[in-house]
Amino acid sequence: MTDQDLKQTPLNAAHRELGGRMVDFEGWDMPVQYPAGTIAEHLRTREHCGLFDVSHMGEIHVVGPDAIPFVNHLTTNDVTNLVDGQAHYSALTYESGTVVDDLLVYRFRPERLFLVVNAGTQDKDWDWIYSHRGDFDVDLSKASDEYCQIAIQGPKAESILQTLTDTDLSSIKYYHFAEGEVDGVPSIISRTGYTGEDGFEVYADPRKARQLWDTMLAAGGYGSDTGILPCGLAARNTLRLESGMSLYGHELSDKITPIEANLGWICKLKTDFIGCEALRDLKEKGPxxxxxxxxxxxxxxxxxxxxxxxxxxxxxxxxxxxxxxxxxxxxxxxxxxxxxxxxxxxxxxxxxxxxxxxxxxxxxxxxxxx
Amino acid sequence: MANIPEELRYSKDHEWVQVEGEIATIGITDYAQESLGDVVFVELPNEGDNFNAHDAFGSVESVKAVSEIFTPVGGEVVGTNEDLNDTPEVVNDDPYGDAWMVKVKMNNPGELDGLLSAEEYEEYLKSEED
Missing domain, CATH: 2.40.30.110 (Aminomethyltransferase beta-barrel domains)
Structure with a gap:
């Protein structure tokens, strides 16, 4: 695959200007590390703050009266447990109980859900989800091109991001989100992440990605010894691994069930979803x-x-x-x-x-x- | 641009060789350490081990990857840099100095003729980038 075939996030030029070493990740041209190096990026995120471009992740809107029953039919976790403004970790499963993808489900309103899926699987996920719409009264739309996603992670994430928004971040609980403005840009501000640290994932118009990225770097004191550091995919991986989190294609796949991967806690087996019978059997007889x-x-x-x-x-x-x-x-x-x-x-x-x-x-x- | 000292000889596997008499001191180049990223582990052979030219004699691991290291010249290992066990990061900081890896008593100094000069290695790196 040549560079021209690789997909780019709206922050591609920013990564290059920062000296990011670009690699092909699942068909995306992404920074694996910046000049500070993976260890420095990892430690800075644990001790201060790290900034990650995760705009390659996929987003899907699920809108309509049957949004909750539809997503509950497809995913292992129970969406009826969510309140408006809350998100949870879940999985899309096949009949066999193995995993199409892992994802976050956001509930804006009972009739408006938002799914965030992995970059490399988003086409497969869309096909799977779309093919199961059946008689459900829902509108589905691909939203990956509507959003950039920037993760600001680490013990200083809240104080840095708070300088850029009027939304009271301290009132957003873990795995909750709010709609607000960051540096004047309408955003979804979600208290979630993939590092094991406190932090936020900010979704916004991709045309504003560069503004948000640069503003967050500046607000975080990029350049100082204890300031924010942009972090590449290598640090993202070591941070999630230290935190024991699964990565699709590794701990989860179309050959692995969530039960085997210690994700029984996201499988609400009393609900009725595709793959629930297989998972009930597996849980009973033991994997x-x-x-x-x-x-x-x-x-x-x-x-x-x-x-x-x-x-x-x-x-x-x-x-x-x-x-x-x-x-x-x-x-x-x-x-x-x-x-x-x-x-x-x-x-x-x-x-x-x-x-x-x-x-x-x-x-x-x-x-x-x- | 990678640092390429004039006085050393280079392999296309990105090792450098410094020759004193029949002893060749071998390490990895600035370009190699830069490509690897943060070095966290270096595995070296034992003194007394014998290798042919182009054999893998050890490995260098970064957070992300493992890379074998090859000896550009054959011979007996007469010294290894034990300090790299505890301070592998020296490979990033000083690849041509404190991060030397092994000393080999050469069987056939003629093998040195197959190595690149600093100028040739620089050309080789440029051609690799294209």
Whole structure:
């Protein structure tokens, strides 16, 4: 694929001006890191504030009298539990209970929901959702081109963003959102994120993306030692991994169910959604594999796709692994047989032919103090 | 632009070689460390190990990726930089100095002829970027 074929977010030029190293991510031309480097970006987000362009994510409007029943038919979580101005994490599942995609469901009003899905899966998600509209009284529309999305994350995110908006951010609870203005730009201000830190995700007109990005960098003191740093995809990944969060294509996929991935809490099995029967059965008989977190004991770094062994026998596979810059350990997530999944158990990871010791530990690996 | 010291020889795998008598000191180039990003782990061979030219003798890992390192010349490993176990980030800070990786007693100094001069390596990097 040549550069010309790659999709760009409205912040592409900003990333290049900031010295971002651009890579092909799921068909998008995105910064993997800026000159500060992944470790600095990761630590700055944990200790101060990081800014992320996540405009490549996909958005879908679901509007109409049947918006809630329709989304409840398609997703594992129970939308009737949401109040206006609240969002939750959920999954779109196949009949088999495996995952089409994971997503956020926002409720503006009972008849207006907003879905945020992964970048690389948005066409597949749209086709899946659209093909199931049946007799539901809903209007569906692709909204990815209507929004940029900028995530401002870290302990200083609220105080920085508050300088740019009249909306009282302290009144927005975790996984709630408000419609307001940021630097005069009409925005959805959502207290959500993918870093394990407090923070916000701001959705706005893509034509205003550059203004918002530059204003947030300036308000966050970009350039000073404790100021905001723009963060690339590599830091986004290490931050979510340290926080034990799943990434579609790794911990979740069309071959993996949420039950196996420890996401039983987003599966409201008393409701009736596509895949609920398979998930009920699976929960009853118990899955054949379980997602675990591990920490390397021997010197060495596990990577995605490495095999997991126990007593010379292959017992699973690593789904995501990396050095953890804040914890200063080498960590990973992977699937193993349920009988081996207990905390404290020793496993071995096949690191390019060498069997290195690792220990199963509780997730999240990192949890912020509240 | 990457720093490319005039006095060293280079491989197309982005290692540098400094020669003193029959001993070749080997590390990775500024371009290589820049491409890798933050180096967090360096794995080196043991003293006494023997390698042929172009064999992988170790690896350098960043947060994001692992990259094998190849010896541009064959011979016996007579020294390794143990400091890199505890301070792998030196590879980013000083790739041509404190982050030397191994010293090899060369079997065939003639293999040096296959390496690039600083000028040739710079040309090679430019051609790679196109």
């Amino acid at each position: 054949d594999r379980k997602l675990i977190g591990f920490e390397m004991v021997d010197r060495g770094i596990a990577r995605d796709g490495f095999d997991i062994y126990n007593g010379g026998r292959k017992v699973g596979v690593v789904t995501s692994a990396s050095p953890a810059p804040y914890l200063k350990k080498n960590i990973g997530l992977g699937f193993v047989s349920p009988e081996l999944a207990g905390t404290g158990n020793e496993i071995e990871i096949d690191v390019r032919g060498r069997m290195l010791k690792a220990q199963i530990v509780p997730t999240p690996f990192y949890k912020r103090e509240r």
